[in-house]
Amino acid sequence: MKHLSKLLVACLLFTGLSSINAQDKNNPWQVSFGANAIDVYPTNSDKSYAGTWFDEYFNVSDHWNILPSISTVAVSRYVGDGFSVGIRGSLNKIDKLGDMDADDLSHYAVDGTIKYTFVQGTTIEPYIEIGGGYTWIDEIGAGTLNGGLGFNFWFTENLGLNIQSTYKHAFEDYGVPHFQHLAGLSIRFGGTDTDGDGIYDKDDACPEVAGLAAFNGCPDSDGDGIEDSKDACPNEAGPLEFNGCPDSDGDGVPDNLDDCPEVPGLKEFNGCPDSDGDGVPDNKDECPNEAGPAENNGCPWPDRDGDGIPDKDDLCPDKVGTVANNGCPEVTEEVQKALNEYAKTILFDIGKSSIKADSEKVLGDIIAILTQYPNSKFHIEGHTDSSGSDALNMRLSKERANAVEAYLESHGIASDRLTSEGYGETKPIASNATRDGRRQNRRVEINLVKE
Structure with a gap:
C-alpha cells in the first residue's frame, strides 16, 4: 500500500x-x-x-x-x-x-x-x-x-x-x-505552442510568431485576409489583386510600385501623371506644365529668335530664318540684286587685280550683307570686256575674282562660304562695241550658291 x-x-x-x-x-x-x-x-x-x-x-x-x-x-x-x-x-x-x-x-x-x-x-x-x-x-x-x-x-x-x-x-x-x-x-x-496562438508548433508554419488558424499559425498583421508571407505590404491593408498592397490614389497602380502614390497617374509611368502630355512623367519632367522632348527633360528646346527652329538646330539662333535654310535668313532677290549692284562698283587698278582704296566702302557694305546670312555660300565671278587677248582677259578676271575673295576672307567671311572664278570676256551683259557697254562688261558679281 x-x-x-x-x-x-x-x-x-x-x-x-x-x-x-x-x-x-x-x-x-x-x-x-x-x-x-x-x-x-x-x-x-x-x-x-x-x-x-x-x-x-x-x-x-x-x-x-x-x-x-x-x-x-x-x-x-x-x-x-x-x-x-x-x-x-x-x-x-x-x-x-x-x-x-x-x-x-x-x-x-x-x-x-x-x-x-x-x-x-x-x-x-x-x-x-x-x-x-x-x-x-x-x-x-x-x-x-x-x-x-x-x-x-x-x-x-x-x-x-x-x-x-x-x-x-x-x-x-x-x-x-x-x-x-x-x-x-x-x-x-504535452504539446508546445511557443507563440501562444493556440496552434501547436508541430502544425504551426510560423511557430515563433502568433498567427491565425486559417493561415496555419502565420500572422496577417494588417488584417486584409492575406498572410504576411504572401503579402507584399504586410503592415498596410490592401486587396488580393495588388498582393495585399493599398492603392491610395486609385490609379490602378499599388503604392509599393507607384512612384507617385498620392497622385493618380498612368501605369506606363509607374503611377505618375503626365500633365503636359509630352510623354515625360511629371516626376521626371523639369517643365511638367509645358510639353517638351524627353531628351531635354520634358522642357521645350529654347528658340531665342522665335523662328520655330530650336536653337540646337538653328545655325542662326539670334536671327529669324527658315527651316529650309536651317534657321538662317534666306537671301532674297532684292538682297541678291543689291549685292551685285555693290559688286559692280568695285574698282581695280588698270590692267591689274589690285583693288583701289576707293572701293573699301562698297566692300564694307558687301561684307555687312554677307554677315547677315552666315549659312549662305556665295560664288565670286570676274568678268572683262573684249579689249585685249582672250588669254589675258581670262587670267585678269580670275585674279580679280580671287582678290575680292581674299579681301572678304581677311575681313571675317569664312573661307568655306566663298568660291571664285574668272570668265574673261565670255559672259558680256552689254555690247563691247560701245564705251558704255565695255564699262558694264568690266565687272565683279557675287551670286548666291543654291544647293
Whole structure:
C-alpha cells in the first residue's frame, strides 16, 4: 500500500508541474485522477458471493466499495491513430464482498492500459480499453486481464470528466474477479505552442510568431485576409489583386510600385501623371506644365529668335530664318540684286587685280550683307570686256575674282562660304562695241550658291 501511495503522490506532482494542452499527436500526455468503486457481485464467477453477469450492476449501496478520496491516478501517452498506452494505480477498502460483509480489506492495483479513442477532437470522446495488471487484497496478489469502456467529457480544451467501467478477470483461483468503476478529472497536456496562438508548433508554419488558424499559425498583421508571407505590404491593408498592397490614389497602380502614390497617374509611368502630355512623367519632367522632348527633360528646346527652329538646330539662333535654310535668313532677290549692284562698283587698278582704296566702302557694305546670312555660300565671278587677248582677259578676271575673295576672307567671311572664278570676256551683259557697254562688261558679281 505504501508503494501505491508514493505512486499517487508522484503522479499528482507530475500533473501539477506539466503544461496543459490537448492530447493528440502534438500533445500526447493525459493525466486522470479521481475515485474508483470495486464491485465483485455481477461477475458471473463461481464464488459464493458473486451474482450473474450484470446482475444488480448499478446497486451502489449494497455492492459498491468506494473510498471517499482521490483513489485513482492514471497517466497515458498518445502513440498515434487514436491509440494511447498508459499506467494506472488505484487503492480502495473492501467492506462489501458481494452479498457478504468484509472486514475492511485493503485493495490496491497497478494496471497497464492500451486505449483506443473512437472519435477525437469532440466534446465527448468514447473509448475502449484493454490491459493487464496486478491486484492485491490484503497482501494477496493476483494477475488480471482487463477490458473496459469509457468516455471523456471535455469542459474545456484542457479539462474534462472521465467515466469508465472495467472488468478485471483474475488468473489465480484465489483471485477475486471484479468490476472497477472510475470517475474523475482528466487533464491533457504535452504539446508546445511557443507563440501562444493556440496552434501547436508541430502544425504551426510560423511557430515563433502568433498567427491565425486559417493561415496555419502565420500572422496577417494588417488584417486584409492575406498572410504576411504572401503579402507584399504586410503592415498596410490592401486587396488580393495588388498582393495585399493599398492603392491610395486609385490609379490602378499599388503604392509599393507607384512612384507617385498620392497622385493618380498612368501605369506606363509607374503611377505618375503626365500633365503636359509630352510623354515625360511629371516626376521626371523639369517643365511638367509645358510639353517638351524627353531628351531635354520634358522642357521645350529654347528658340531665342522665335523662328520655330530650336536653337540646337538653328545655325542662326539670334536671327529669324527658315527651316529650309536651317534657321538662317534666306537671301532674297532684292538682297541678291543689291549685292551685285555693290559688286559692280568695285574698282581695280588698270590692267591689274589690285583693288583701289576707293572701293573699301562698297566692300564694307558687301561684307555687312554677307554677315547677315552666315549659312549662305556665295560664288565670286570676274568678268572683262573684249579689249585685249582672250588669254589675258581670262587670267585678269580670275585674279580679280580671287582678290575680292581674299579681301572678304581677311575681313571675317569664312573661307568655306566663298568660291571664285574668272570668265574673261565670255559672259558680256552689254555690247563691247560701245564705251558704255565695255564699262558694264568690266565687272565683279557675287551670286548666291543654291544647293
